[in-house]
Amino acid sequence: MDRLHTPALVRGMTQPRTRRDAFRLAGLSAAGLALAACGVQGQKAAPPKPDAVKDFWAKQKKNGKVVFANWPEYMPEDHGPLKKFQQETGISYEYKEDINENAEFFGKADPVLRAGQSLGYDIVVMTNGIQLQHMIELGYAVALDQSRMPNFQANAGAKYKERSYDPGNVYTMPYASGVTGIAYNTKYVKDELTSIEALFDAKYEGRVGMMADAQEIGNFGMIALGVDPEKSTEDDWKRAGEKLKAQREAGIVRKYYDQNYIDAVSRGDVWLTMAWSGDVFQRQLAGEPVKFYVPEEGGTIWTDNMLIPKNAANPVDAMTLMDYFYKPEIAAELDEFIQFVTPVPAVQDLLRKKAETASGEDKQALLDMADSPLMFPTEADYAKLRNYTKLTTAQEQVFNPIFQSITQA
Amino acid sequence: MRRLTPYLLALPGWMWLAIFLVVPLAAMASVSLQTGNVIDGFVMTFSVSNYGDAIGGYSTQLVRSLVYGACATVAMLVIGYPVAYWIAFKGGSRKSVYLFLLLLPFFVSFVLRTISWGFLLADDGVLLGTLKSWGLLPAGFHVLATAFAVVAGLTYNWLPFMILPIYVALERVDPRVVEAAQDLYATRGAAFRKVVLPLSLPGVFAGVLMTFVPATADPVNAQVLGGTGNTMIGNIIQTEYLVNNDYPTASALSFTLMAVLLVGIFAYARVLGTENVLEAAAR
Numbered sequence: 001m002d003r004l005h006t007p008a009l010v011r012g013m014t015q016p017r018t019r020r021d022a023f024r025l026a027g028l029s030a031a032g033l034a035l036a037a038c039g040v041q042g043q044k045a046a047p048p049k050p051d052a053v054k055d056f057w058a059k060q061k062k063n064g065k066v067v068f069a070n071w072p073e074y075m076p077e078d079h080g081p082l083k084k085f086q087q088e089t090g091i092s093y094e095y096k097e098d099i100n101e102n103a104e105f106f107g108k109a110d111p112v113l114r115a116g117q118s119l120g121y122d123i124v125v126m127t128n129g130i131q132l133q134h135m136i137e138l139g140y141a142v143a144l145d146q147s148r149m150p151n152f153q154a155n156a157g158a159k160y161k162e163r164s165y166d167p168g169n170v171y172t173m174p175y176a177s178g179v180t181g182i183a184y185n186t187k188y189v190k191d192e193l194t195s196i197e198a199l200f201d202a203k204y205e206g207r208v209g210m211m212a213d214a215q216e217i218g219n220f221g222m223i224a225l226g227v228d229p230e231k232s233t234e235d236d237w238k239r240a241g242e243k244l245k246a247q248r249e250a251g252i253v254r255k256y257y258d259q260n261y262i263d264a265v266s267r268g269d270v271w272l273t274m275a276w277s278g279d280v281f282q283r284q285l286a287g288e289p290v291k292f293y294v295p296e297e298g299g300t301i302w303t304d305n306m307l308i309p310k311n312a313a314n315p316v317d318a319m320t321l322m323d324y325f326y327k328p329e330i331a332a333e334l335d336e337f338i339q340f341v342t343p344v345p346a347v348q349d350l351l352r353k354k355a356e357t358a359s360g361e362d363k364q365a366l367l368d369m370a371d372s373p374l375m376f377p378t379e380a381d382y383a384k385l386r387n388y389t390k391l392t393t394a395q396e397q398v399f400n401p402i403f404q405s406i407t408q409a
Numbered sequence: 410m411r412r413l414t415p416y417l418l419a420l421p422g423w424m425w426l427a428i429f430l431v432v433p434l435a436a437m438a439s440v441s442l443q444t445g446n447v448i449d450g451f452v453m454t455f456s457v458s459n460y461g462d463a464i465g466g467y468s469t470q471l472v473r474s475l476v477y478g479a480c481a482t483v484a485m486l487v488i489g490y491p492v493a494y495w496i497a498f499k500g501g502s503r504k505s506v507y508l509f510l511l512l513l514p515f516f517v518s519f520v521l522r523t524i525s526w527g528f529l530l531a532d533d534g535v536l537l538g539t540l541k542s543w544g545l546l547p548a549g550f551h552v553l554a555t556a557f558a559v560v561a562g563l564t565y566n567w568l569p570f571m572i573l574p575i576y577v578a579l580e581r582v583d584p585r586v587v588e589a590a591q592d593l594y595a596t597r598g599a600a601f602r603k604v605v606l607p608l609s610l611p612g613v614f615a616g617v618l619m620t621f622v623p624a625t626a627d628p629v630n631a632q633v634l635g636g637t638g639n640t641m642i643g644n645i646i647q648t649e650y651l652v653n654n655d656y657p658t659a660s661a662l663s664f665t666l667m668a669v670l671l672v673g674i675f676a677y678a679r680v681l682g683t684e685n686v687l688e689a690a691a692r
Contacts, residue, residue, distance in 0.1 A: 044448055044449060103651055104651045106651075106654070107650060107652065107654060110447065134447065134654075138447075138448065206551075248637055254554050254636055254637070255554045255635070255637060256637065260527075260633075263527070263528075267528075267531045267532075268532060268533050269531055269551070269553060269554075393446050393449075394446075400652070400653055404648060404652075408470070408640040408645060408648060409637065409640060
């Protein structure tokens with residue numbers, strides 16, 4: 001215990017360094033500088049040539065294991081679909097809930113992949129957006145083997161085979177889609193809310209949650225102004241920024257949330273908040289007084305996509321698992337739990353069929369799911385939903401500061 | 410050979426410092442002067458303006474962090490000193506039990522503990538909800554999403570690092586010295602002021618150092634417990650690095666924070682008079 005005594009520390013910190021010490025430190029620093037002076041290399045990758053992709057896959061073989069990194073609450077707790085996968089294919093799995101935010105995940109993955117190392121995951125899930133775009137542009141996503149996705153080809157919905165951010169399904173396969181809308185706590189909000197204006201209503205001063213993500217909050221600012229985010233201009237971003245700034249300065253916003261908005265609204269810290277559809281349904285099932293709606297002015301739809309990161313150890317096994325999720329019965333089991341929009345339309349009928357054999361509450365829950373426009377949107381529903389703004393790197397450097405100066409003031 | 414031995418023995422320590430401190434710092438210094446973006450890469454342009462932009466853009470958060478860090482440090486001192494004093498002088502044979510109890514919560518992850526505070530202090534949670542139902546607090550009262558919550562979180566999270574150094578300093582105070590003071594007609598207050606307090610100052614000094622620096626730089630408490638106007642500089646650095654992938658700005662901000670803290674610490678050492686502190690400890 002006595003050696004913990006502090007004068008030595010204090011003395012060391014306050015005594016002047018001798019010149020010799022300074023020179024030694026300078027020498028070491030110079031070595032460090034020499035290492036660092038070359039800068040951080042850019043790695044913009046050209047689209048892969050078909051031959052190269054074929055060669056790559058010809059060299060790979062099944063290793064009998066796969067590591068899957070996903071978002072929290074995105075897989076039944078008993079790992080049902082994964083266990084079946086293991087039984088049927090003999091490939092053992094490791095499932096990790098390691099992804100909480102696209103930006104944060106990319107920020108952590110970038111230096112690792114840049115250095116040519118492996119993340120230790122064979123599949124990761126990322127939302128369509130800036131970071132997924134970066135992954136593809138930087139060559140961090142392995143071009144998929146188009147011959148190893150029979151279930152996807154047979155069962156995926158047309159919308160999920162033609163996605164503007166990954167034409168031809170070269171790098172990604174959708175895991176689930178969801179809607180960003182508004183959730184409110186019915187214990188505190190007695191009215192039936194329908195409009196996006198509720199988020200800007202002075203009546204809820206200090207009781208409104210907004211998302212911290214620049215794209216999410218920016219989209220809602222634009223939708224409130226009647227602008228379609230996908231077609232927005234720099235001027236629209238600035239106007240949306242003004243509106244959101246006024247909302248903050250009026251004291252309406254309590255906090256800018258990440259994933260933890262859902263706890264805040266279910267325990268009543270905020271009464272209404274921007275929210276992701278599936279999160280709210282899961283809480284409803286758990287009996288919490290939360291309700292979700294898509295504002296009549298519009299909400300946004302996004303898709304979480306599976307991809308194989310560069311240098312993954314088990315790409316063949318990863319392909320097998322990704323395609324396995326497109327078996328209708330597996331997709332149904334998964335969607336019954338996560339309650340987002342599944343890329344496999346056949347799930348709706350499977351849920352109805354299951355409802356016939358079920359009874360009581362279970363039956364009702366299954367029917368509700370099958371009829372939910374938020375799990376199986378019709379064309380009319382899709383028309384109300386907007387896509388994310390597509391940004392170039394240069395635009396991103398304008399877009400992000402506009403909204404971050406509000407969320408991180 | 411014998412003359413070289415101490416240096417050889419010190420070699421692992423030097424290597425450790427070089428690899429894990431000097432090289433990363435140098436790399437960061439280099440990155441802080443580069444320009445570019447994450448797709449095309451960053452090149453060295455010696456653009457000192459990165460610093461101006463970073464400081465100009467985020468001076469609010471920088472100043473706020475220093476204020477929060479200082480408030481939390483003062484709060485820790487006010488809470489921690491009596492605790493350390495009590496354990497050192499009144500703890501008797503159970504001193505180590507008390508110290509263990511003090512450290513026990515810290516076997517749980519820092520982030521988890523902070524999130525748990527979120528549950529404890531929820532508007533209608535265990536604590537506030539109960540007080541509200543007894544009519545002791547107005548219905549709209551809340552602690553979360555305020556500057557108070559952030560400072561309280563910081564205080565809680567680093568309290569042991571304040572208590573332990575003070576305890577170590579107080580534990581070394583010979584009780585006979587205090588008795589001698591009282592024999593010479595010092596009141597209990599005077600004995601504390603003139604004998605115990607000066608002897609414990611090195612502990613206070615170390616405690617302040619060990620808590621002020623991490624509390625000022627911390628991003629977690631502001632993110633979990635804060636509201637709209639409580640962003641600290643650590644949050645900004647995190648966003649610049651992880652979200653915007655603007656490595657130069659993140660590095661420039663880190664260096665600025667480091668410089669500000671170092672200047673603050675040296676000024677503090679001067680004011681408190683390290684020399685006197687050390688002499689008091691050596692006697």
